[in-house]
Amino acid sequence: MEFTEDQLQRYSRHIILPEVGGKGQKKILGAKVFIVGAGGLGCPVGYYLAAAGVGTIGMIDNDVVELSNLQRQIAHNTSRIGVPKVESVKTTFESLNPDVKVIALKEKITKDNIKDLIRDYDVVVDGSDNFPTRYLVNDACVMMRKPLVSGAILKFEGQVTTILPGEGHCYRCLFEEMPPAGLVPSCQEAGVIGAIPGVVGSLQAIEVFKLILGKGETLKNTLLIYDALRTTFRRVKVPKNPDCPVCGDKPTITELRDYDAGYCRI
Amino acid sequence: MEEDVRVDKKINIKGLVCPYTFVKSKLAVEDLEVGQVLEILLDSEEAARNIPKSMEDHGQKVLRLEKINETDWIIQVRKDKE
Numbered sequence: 001m002e003f004t005e006d007q008l009q010r011y012s013r014h015i016i017l018p019e020v021g022g023k024g025q026k027k028i029l030g031a032k033v034f035i036v037g038a039g040g041l042g043c044p045v046g047y048y049l050a051a052a053g054v055g056t057i058g059m060i061d062n063d064v065v066e067l068s069n070l071q072r073q074i075a076h077n078t079s080r081i082g083v084p085k086v087e088s089v090k091t092t093f094e095s096l097n098p099d100v101k102v103i104a105l106k107e108k109i110t111k112d113n114i115k116d117l118i119r120d121y122d123v124v125v126d127g128s129d130n131f132p133t134r135y136l137v138n139d140a141c142v143m144m145r146k147p148l149v150s151g152a153i154l155k156f157e158g159q160v161t162t163i164l165p166g167e168g169h170c171y172r173c174l175f176e177e178m179p180p181a182g183l184v185p186s187c188q189e190a191g192v193i194g195a196i197p198g199v200v201g202s203l204q205a206i207e208v209f210k211l212i213l214g215k216g217e218t219l220k221n222t223l224l225i226y227d228a229l230r231t232t233f234r235r236v237k238v239p240k241n242p243d244c245p246v247c248g249d250k251p252t253i254t255e256l257r258d259y260d261a262g263y264c265r266i
Numbered sequence: 267m268e269e270d271v272r273v274d275k276k277i278n279i280k281g282l283v284c285p286y287t288f289v290k291s292k293l294a295v296e297d298l299e300v301g302q303v304l305e306i307l308l309d310s311e312e313a314a315r316n317i318p319k320s321m322e323d324h325g326q327k328v329l330r331l332e333k334i335n336e337t338d339w340i341i342q343v344r345k346d347k348e
């Protein structure tokens with residue numbers, strides 16, 4: 001494939017990077033990334049992937065745009081209130097970059113559909129807002145051996161980690177079981193400053209690019225914690241746990257479950 | 267100056283400005299095999315200064331940089347690094 005003149009201009013700042021070049025940009029154009037959630041994290045991750053020319057972006061979310069989303073979910077806008085979030089991001093991303101195809105799935109991700117949904121993708125990004133989905137996505141990616149870039153946000157804090165099944169840790173190596181519903185912040189406590197998902201989502205997008213390009217070091221075996229109030233980034237080492245119930249030597253979780261609990265969604 | 271360099275590919279980037287001068291040159295180098303030589307014809311003084319430096323930064327070898335007439339330069343680059 002040869003670049004068009006428009007593509008040379010659009011991607012010139014990528015092409016002149018030694019780590020990207022024309023070859024790397026072609027990898028990006030051929031890449032397929034699946035994003036779980038079209039909310040606080042899915043918006044900035046998808047935005048940068050679309051701007052960079054990731055050829056296929058799958059996005060799943062069952063919600064419609066609400067006014068209270070717009071303080072942080074930057075790919076939607078006021079005129080799209082009531083529109084399915086995945087339709088809103090598809091319009092935003094495809095008008096940003098005609099090289100990008102967004103596959104918009106307005107449905108819930110479940111133990112029954114997740115494996116088929118992620119099968120054809122190179123990388124999965126978790127931008128979900130709840131623990132049941134985060135564990136479901138982790139378990140499915142481990143079983144399918146799909147690289148997973150996981151992000152989480154709350155208040156003035158964010159976390160990012162990159163899970164490379166077979167090579168490094170998984171989410172259950174870090175937190176084996178979901179916290180009991182009572183320990184998770186209630187809806188009144190679950191605020192978030194609007195730019196936090198921007199920081200965390202941008203970090204997730206960078207992880208995706210390193211995976212696509214095969215350059216740099218990812219957050220494998222590492223949890224990165226951003227504290228916005230103190231303005232610190234902390235790296236916590238997360239070794240792969242040989243007794244992990246899903247990625248360990250003798251896994252006890254060998255098929256997917258749905259975890260429905262009274263969790264508040266952030 | 268090396269007079270009898272075997273040139274494997276030539277490009278003409280006259281009329282282009284930064285950064286497209288380097289974008290085109292870099293893409294042309296990517297298409298070469300290691301050891302092959304690219305000859306670039308250009309008319310931007312800024313690019314004549316910057317392309318050799320950028321090529322060296324990217325691990326390639328600049329064999330020749332020469333102003334050939336009032337307006338044009340020639341740069342020859344050997345691909346040393348994939």
Ligand SMILES: [Zn+2]
Binds near residue numbers: 172241244246248
């Ligand atoms: Zn694990």
